Amino acid sequence: MRILICYASTEGQTRKICRFCAEQLMARGDSVEMLPAEEAGEIDLAIFDAAILAGSVHVGRLQARLADFAAAHAGVLNGMPTLLLVVSLAIAGDDPGDRAELDRIAAGFAQKAGWTPGQVAHVAGAFRFTEYDFFRALAMRWIAHRKGERINPQKDTEYTDWAALADLIRGWPAG
Numbered sequence: 588m589r590i591l592i593c594y595a596s597t598e599g600q601t602r603k604i605c606r607f608c609a610e611q612l613m614a615r616g617d618s619v620e621m622l623p624a625e626e627a628g629e630i631d632l633a634i635f636d637a638a639i640l641a642g643s644v645h646v647g648r649l650q651a652r653l654a655d656f657a658a659a660h661a662g663v664l665n666g667m668p669t670l671l672l673v674v675s676l677a678i679a680g681d682d683p684g685d686r687a688e689l690d691r692i693a694a695g696f697a698q699k700a701g702w703t704p705g706q707v708a709h710v711a712g713a714f715r716f717t718e719y720d721f722f723r724a725l726a727m728r729w730i731a732h733r734k735g736e737r738i739n740p741q742k743d744t745e746y747t748d749w750a751a752l753a754d755l756i757r758g759w760p761a762g
């Protein structure tokens with residue numbers, strides 16, 4: 588299959604997740620094009636058989652550039668197998684309220700774009716203190732503290748479950 592992976596990544600973890608997905612897909616013989624959303628606007632989606640869109644949650648929403656891409660290409664996306672990957676830190680916890688909020692974020696994103704993803708998956712991201720400016724670092728330390736999470740603000744902490752992600756990609760698209 589020819590597969591497009593279109594992503595938005597603010598601190599780099601979603602890009603890393605997409606690269607991993609691309610490697611999994613290529614290992615099984617698919618051909619993959621991986622593009623940041625801001626460079627994918629003009630692409631002709633008709634040359635692909637399937638697409639993965641991936642973005643990360645920042646203050647309760649996915650990146651606007653990914654939303655713009657999804658809205659611009661909703662018609663074609665709705666006619667092919669698709670997967671929306673929503674990267675967040677909240678999914679790394681076990682709070683049902685957080686989970687419900689992430690489901691709302693994903694549903695709102697898709698509805699606003701006029702796109703119905705074939706599958707939606709939540710993927711745990713990372714604390715990337717090496718990428719944060721002072722205020723982001725402060726905000727993230729506060730979030731970690733509030734969650735009772737023990738983190739080292741001198742280094743990055745990754746929550747992504749790579750084995751689960753490989754399983755997900757192995758089973759996609761279903762059928």
Ligand SMILES: Cc1cc2nc3c(=O)[nH]c(=O)nc-3n(C[C@H](O)[C@H](O)[C@H](O)COP(=O)(O)O)c2cc1C
Nearest residue numbers: 596597598599600601643646647675676677712713
């Ligand atoms: C300023 C900021 C705000 C964030 N807001 C949320 C949030 O509202 N909910 C959440 O679950 N994660 C939140 N996160 C965590 C990110 O989703 C997580 O770090 C993810 O790995 C970022 O992916 P990226 O590196 O591809 O941008 C936030 C991170 C930052 C830096």
